[in-house]
Each structure stands twice: as structure tokens, then as C-alpha cells.
Amino acid sequence: MDSSLQIATLSERLGVGSQLTGGVLLVDDEPLNLRVLADLLEERWTVHLAGSGAEALRVAAGAPLDVVVADQRMPGMTGVDLLEALRRQRPDLAGIVITGYADMQSLESAINRANAFRFLRKPWEPADVLQAIEQASAFVARGRTIEQLVRLLAAREDELHGSLEALRSQQQALLHLERVGTIGRLSSGIAHDLKNVMSGLRSAEWELQQLDVAQDLREFLTLGLAHVDSLLRTLQTLRDYSRSGSLELEAAPVLPSAVVEAAVSISRMDLAFRQRRIEAQVAPGLPRLLADGQKLTQVLVNLIRNALQASPEAGVVRVSARLLPGAELELAVEDEGAGVPPGLLEQLFQPFVSGKGDQGLGMGLYMARLIVESHHGRISVAPGPAGGARFQVVLPVTGPVDGPVASGGVG
Numbered sequence: 001m002d003s004s005l006q007i008a009t010l011s012e013r014l015g016v017g018s019q020l021t022g023g024v025l026l027v028d029d030e031p032l033n034l035r036v037l038a039d040l041l042e043e044r045w046t047v048h049l050a051g052s053g054a055e056a057l058r059v060a061a062g063a064p065l066d067v068v069v070a071d072q073r074m075p076g077m078t079g080v081d082l083l084e085a086l087r088r089q090r091p092d093l094a095g096i097v098i099t100g101y102a103d104m105q106s107l108e109s110a111i112n113r114a115n116a117f118r119f120l121r122k123p124w125e126p127a128d129v130l131q132a133i134e135q136a137s138a139f140v141a142r143g144r145t146i147e148q149l150v151r152l153l154a155a156r157e158d159e160l161h162g163s164l165e166a167l168r169s170q171q172q173a174l175l176h177l178e179r180v181g182t183i184g185r186l187s188s189g190i191a192h193d194l195k196n197v198m199s200g201l202r203s204a205e206w207e208l209q210q211l212d213v214a215q216d217l218r219e220f221l222t223l224g225l226a227h228v229d230s231l232l233r234t235l236q237t238l239r240d241y242s243r244s245g246s247l248e249l250e251a252a253p254v255l256p257s258a259v260v261e262a263a264v265s266i267s268r269m270d271l272a273f274r275q276r277r278i279e280a281q282v283a284p285g286l287p288r289l290l291a292d293g294q295k296l297t298q299v300l301v302n303l304i305r306n307a308l309q310a311s312p313e314a315g316v317v318r319v320s321a322r323l324l325p326g327a328e329l330e331l332a333v334e335d336e337g338a339g340v341p342p343g344l345l346e347q348l349f350q351p352f353v354s355g356k357g358d359q360g361l362g363m364g365l366y367m368a369r370l371i372v373e374s375h376h377g378r379i380s381v382a383p384g385p386a387g388g389a390r391f392q393v394v395l396p397v398t399g400p401v402d403g404p405v406a407s408g409g410v411g
């Protein structure tokens, strides 16, 4: 298909009509010349007149125009100068310059500058002038049509792209709600059973305290209880989330160092991890966050637990807190394991995604994401400097927060 036909087809399809105004501006310092030209053109075009380049620029700023016909020799501003100025002000117009023989040489260099559509020599023939204006108009129409088409097509593409995105995220949201609904129902059941177990264990703990039993047995039970307690809290959170679609945060000023400390000591409570190395590095003088300290601690605990599980016995897990440029706080957990299996990466923060078989529920990172996003933060993973995984949580710092420091501890 040739390009004019293509443009015509597209214009019809997108409803782009004629882009011509029918306006022609004639510029000459000789009133008589203006009159003769105007007489020739008035039947076919709407003619505007200007006696100088400066006046032409003023007219062009307001009048609906397609073509400008200017005499080259005018005091103050030549025809080429005028077209050059117009090129910046009205790039959608076509210019025709009328010149005498004597001007031709000096004009050569000016042709590019002015971007004139055509030069007509004096004395001109009426038929030449009419044809030149006709062709200049067609050129202008084509340029404006293409411009209009590009604009419309770009808008369409945006529109299409936008609705596609909206559909996709609706789809995603539906899927998410579906899953969360399931989780909510599940967690209510589990929470109920766990509460029963808890009250049994609590009375066992009380009875043990009355008896003269070994210290480590008592400790074992206390730790176990702390675990069950934090599980219950997690389930509670999930249930709330499945009901309201958001997490209920108990926000208070929290020191990042307190969150890190609490998370590390909770992670150490796990007997399996007692002997493992967890190194915390908290940058000095970090501001307090307005955040739910318990939930943030839970995020770090989940990350540290994963890191410990992924690391070799002798591996070090590094937990850090520091400020990033742009008033953001980074909490990071790095390990020396083998890194996240590539097959899991895309779904990592979705519920029930686990690479641990029966050993993992696949909820830890999902919970972490819910909590972080409820704090308007983001969570991501990348390969760490030691070859393992590096999980990064970035939270906004909203400014200096006064008030009592919350400990950030969990249960």
C-alpha cells in the first residue's frame, strides 16, 4: 500500500478529517503587489495580508493558516528571515518565497535555513502561483494528518496498554483474594486448635514450675510456648487480612536497632539455631520509624529463619539496618547459602510457595511482604556478596518521630 493511501485509510478509520484551514498569508511591503496576489487567490482561499515580516509574525500567531507567501526583498526582514522565524513559531505552515533574479545567488544558503516549500521567480505566472499554493496546502495537510494520526495512535496504545494492565491486575487481585480467602478459612481452623494446645501447654508449664524439674526442660517448654504464640499471632494476622484486605498495624515510634535486636534474639531461641552465627550491624543514629514494631520484627525473624535454614552449619547470617539516600531505611538479611532456586524467584512472595517440601509452609515471605507493603515499603531479593541470598526490606522514613521508643519485640 502506498503511503498516501495508508494515511487515507488510517484517517478514515480513526476519523481524522481535513486538516486544512484554507488560510493563506501574503506578505509584501508593496501594497500593489499584495493587491494583485490577493485578487488572484481570494476566490479559492481565505487571504490574510501583511506589509512586513514583523506584521506577518503577528498575524501568523492568531490566524488559521496553511501557507505563507512572502516577498524576499522587504525592509527589516527578508522573506527567508520571516520563514525562518515562522519555522519555530508555526512549524506546521508551508512557506513560499517570491524572489527576483538578483536574489537567487544569495538565497541558496538561505534555503535550508528557511525550509521554504518553494521559490517562485518574478515575474510570476498566475498558474504557477496557484499551483504552488495548491501543492503547499497538500503538503501541509499531509504533515498535519500524520501528526494527528501519530497522536491518536499513541493515545490508543496508551489506552489499550492501560486497560490491559487493569485487566491483568484485576485478574491478579481476584486470584490473590481467592487464595487469601482460603488462607483465612484455613487459619481460623488452625488458630482454634492451636489455642487449645496452648492452654494445655500453659498449665503444663505452671505445673512444671511447681515441680523440681531440670532447668533445660523448663526452658524448652517456655521456648516452645513462645513459638506457638508467635504462630498464633501470624495466623491472627492472616485471618484479619483475609477479612479486611489489609493488615491492622499498631504503629508507634520504633528504633530500627530494637527491631533488629528483637529479631535476632527470637531467632536464637530456636534450639536448632542456638550455635549458629548471626551478626547484626546497625548503623548509628538511625531515626525512629512510625511502624508496627512487632510485625516488622516478625518480618526479620522470617527472613533470618530462612537464611539460617539455607546456610551451611558454619555459615554466617548478617542482619543490617542503614539509611539509603532518599529518606529510606534498609533492613537486610544476607546468608552464605546457595541462593534462592531460580525456579522459585518469580513466585517467591506468593502464599504457599516453598522449596522445602514438607519442611516449609511457604508462608514466611508472603507474610513478610504483606507486612512490609502495609508499611508502604517494598521487599526484594538479590544475590548477596557472599554468594547466598540477600533479602532487602526498604521502608520510608517519614521524618523525625518523637515519643516513647517501642521495643519492637515479639511475644
Ligand SMILES: Nc1ncnc2c1ncn2[C@@H]1O[C@H](COP(=O)(O)OP(=O)(O)OP(=O)(O)O)[C@@H](O)[C@H]1O
Binding pocket: 302, 306, 307, 310, 335, 337, 338, 339, 340, 341, 344, 348, 353, 354, 355, 356, 359, 360, 361, 362, 363, 364, 365, 366, 389
Ligand atoms: N535465604 C534463602 N536462601 C535460599 N532460598 C530461600 C531463602 N529464603 C527463602 N528461600 C526459598 O523461598 C521459599 C519460600 O520461603 P518462605 O519463607 O516463604 O517459606 P518456607 O520457609 O518454605 O516456609 P515457612 O512458611 O515455614 O516460612 C523457601 O522454601 C526457600 O526455598
Ligand SMILES: [Mg+2]
Binding pocket: 302, 305, 306, 360, 363, 364, 365
Ligand atoms: Mg520461611
